[in-house]
Amino acid sequence: MQMARLTMQERLQITAISAERKRRGFLARALSSRTLRWRYGGARVDQLLIVPQDLRLADPSFWLEIQHGQFGLAGSIARLDGQSPFAIVPPGRNWVRALNGFGWLRHLAATEIDDARMAARQLAMEWVIREAKGAGESWRPDVLARRVISWLSHASLLLEGADERTYDAIATSLGTQLLRLSSAWREAPAGQPRMLALTALVLADLCVAGRDRRLRSDLPLFLEELKRQILPDGGHVSRNPALLVELLLDLLPLRQCFRARGRQQPVELDEAISSMLAMLRFLRMGDGLLGRFNGVSVGIPARLATVLAYADVNEPPLARAPASGYQRIALGDTILLADCGGAPPAVLSSLSHAGCLSFELSCGTEVILSNSGAPGSAHTDWTATARATASHNTLVLGETSSAKLVGNRRTEDVLGGLPIRGPNVTRLDVIGMDDQVIGFEATHDGYLERYGIVHERRVVMENDGRRLVGIDHLKPPRGILRLKQDVPFSIHFHLHPGVMCELGDRVGTAFVTVAGQRWKLAIEGARLGIEESIYFADSAGPTRRLQVVARGVTFGETEVRWAMTRLA
Numbered sequence: 001m002q003m004a005r006l007t008m009q010e011r012l013q014i015t016a017i018s019a020e021r022k023r024r025g026f027l028a029r030a031l032s033s034r035t036l037r038w039r040y041g042g043a044r045v046d047q048l049l050i051v052p053q054d055l056r057l058a059d060p061s062f063w064l065e066i067q068h069g070q071f072g073l074a075g076s077i078a079r080l081d082g083q084s085p086f087a088i089v090p091p092g093r094n095w096v097r098a099l100n101g102f103g104w105l106r107h108l109a110a111t112e113i114d115d116a117r118m119a120a121r122q123l124a125m126e127w128v129i130r131e132a133k134g135a136g137e138s139w140r141p142d143v144l145a146r147r148v149i150s151w152l153s154h155a156s157l158l159l160e161g162a163d164e165r166t167y168d169a170i171a172t173s174l175g176t177q178l179l180r181l182s183s184a185w186r187e188a189p190a191g192q193p194r195m196l197a198l199t200a201l202v203l204a205d206l207c208v209a210g211r212d213r214r215l216r217s218d219l220p221l222f223l224e225e226l227k228r229q230i231l232p233d234g235g236h237v238s239r240n241p242a243l244l245v246e247l248l249l250d251l252l253p254l255r256q257c258f259r260a261r262g263r264q265q266p267v268e269l270d271e272a273i274s275s276m277l278a279m280l281r282f283l284r285m286g287d288g289l290l291g292r293f294n295g296v297s298v299g300i301p302a303r304l305a306t307v308l309a310y311a312d313v314n315e316p317p318l319a320r321a322p323a324s325g326y327q328r329i330a331l332g333d334t335i336l337l338a339d340c341g342g343a344p345p346a347v348l349s350s351l352s353h354a355g356c357l358s359f360e361l362s363c364g365t366e367v368i369l370s371n372s373g374a375p376g377s378a379h380t381d382w383t384a385t386a387r388a389t390a391s392h393n394t395l396v397l398g399e400t401s402s403a404k405l406v407g408n409r410r411t412e413d414v415l416g417g418l419p420i421r422g423p424n425v426t427r428l429d430v431i432g433m434d435d436q437v438i439g440f441e442a443t444h445d446g447y448l449e450r451y452g453i454v455h456e457r458r459v460v461m462e463n464d465g466r467r468l469v470g471i472d473h474l475k476p477p478r479g480i481l482r483l484k485q486d487v488p489f490s491i492h493f494h495l496h497p498g499v500m501c502e503l504g505d506r507v508g509t510a511f512v513t514v515a516g517q518r519w520k521l522a523i524e525g526a527r528l529g530i531e532e533s534i535y536f537a538d539s540a541g542p543t544r545r546l547q548v549v550a551r552g553v554t555f556g557e558t559e560v561r562w563a564m565t566r567l568a
Helices: 008-031 059-068 091-102 106-113 114-130 142-154 155-159 164-187 192-207 211-227 239-261 267-282 301-308 377-389 410-415
Strands: 070-073 076-079 326-331 334-337 359-363 366-369 395-397 404-406 425-431 438-444 453-461 465-476 486-496 500-504 509-514 517-524 527-535 543-554 559-566
Touching: 059 070, 059 106, 059 114, 070 091, 076 091, 091 142, 106 114, 106 142, 106 155, 106 500, 114 155, 114 164, 142 155, 142 164, 142 192, 142 301, 155 164, 164 192, 164 211, 192 211, 192 239, 211 267, 239 267, 267 301, 326 438, 326 453, 334 453, 366 509, 366 517, 395 453, 395 465, 425 453, 486 527, 500 527, 500 543, 509 527, 543 559
Parallel strands: none
Antiparallel strands: 070 076, 326 334, 334 359, 359 366, 395 486, 425 438, 438 453, 453 465, 465 559, 486 543, 500 509, 509 517, 517 559, 527 543
């Protein structure tokens, strides 16, 4: 993607974010000082009233890997060579965060093997001894919160059968971590990390004896953050569909804890969970996985299935998602999901993609067209390529993306990644169920500043989902425009891995086949060709696939018409 300098307004925003984080950090450190620490209770967990459920899938074979000297986390495998995972040179920052978050305890708990239980306690004890100073990556608010949730959820693994010294050390450390988190949540980056920190606090208030009074102050903060992050249609403010799954895996056990304690669960929490589940159903493609938009990476079907098991299937499906900026078209067994929204606020856009007006298409259980998705944590060197417009099923003008990466190293340090600027969706019209035709028409201004041109896309589905008709229109926002020189454009149709394609006998046609389905793609107004593409959201890493590309040049106004028709 093209890199752009920060505007004065963006510089002021980044400076304000940095200043706010410093202010929060100062406040967190002040509140965690010895003088004010009494506000958060004692520095030891004496009794657990309930143990929250861990909804994330456990893999008992993890213990077998440890026995063979491997510790695989966050898409990377570390070789132990007889050492502790806390003593080796880590394979990456994400691996370090996953190690110190202790989410892997669920794998050891699932084995029901005494040696695995003993290893879990030993590693927890080692962490307590090594991290006594309370500094470094393992004390980031989001990592701290994940560890608190993991230790609470697997308290029986860590404490049952432990000797007195181990029990006291782990119980005392958990209390110390809760004291730290009670103030450190303010330092958590905006978005999911801050939501995670507040979720961990409320969860601890319900589970740990003596923290009831903390619930009165922590719960309003949690509900305020929940309202800030979950949009009215159930989407997340970052526009990343995958974050809904991660949040629900923590929010659903939290709701269960309210019930287990005999406390009335907040209406706001119930409403947020219901709307999030409805949104996830809205964002699913025919294969059951989420559309690959704005940071969706390697699909984890078990996690999505776990949270959707809590959805009310009797509720009518969500028809539109205007707040989140997604459009869904479904006729017969054909589903099209489109990104018709702009970029989220800069502080939340470090994972966002330049895929405005891109779409994915599935028929039955087969995905036919898919965006490239985000690479896994072990292949982050591909992130910039994956975020580019050319990695999405939409139009690219001048071989540049419709959004720009902005900032510098300081920006990346402040936000945890480079944000994107633009585009804005300046118009969106929904085409209703008229004569069994449904679709949308939208315009974005991602190329307006550079070329004086807007991209308008119209897509309609008809014939019970067996035909898709599209028009991509490049034009000035008003009047007539004649560019000084012609500008190249390309319209990308990335085929999902495993989908085959061949050119037709007639110019401008191609045939797409997958699992007994055969589709004809016809294009007018541009040259059609078949090229290689890369799919990033694969568990094995970046994978080669094919794409159909329509290429041409525009002098200021151009219209390309295309249609996909199912033949078999």
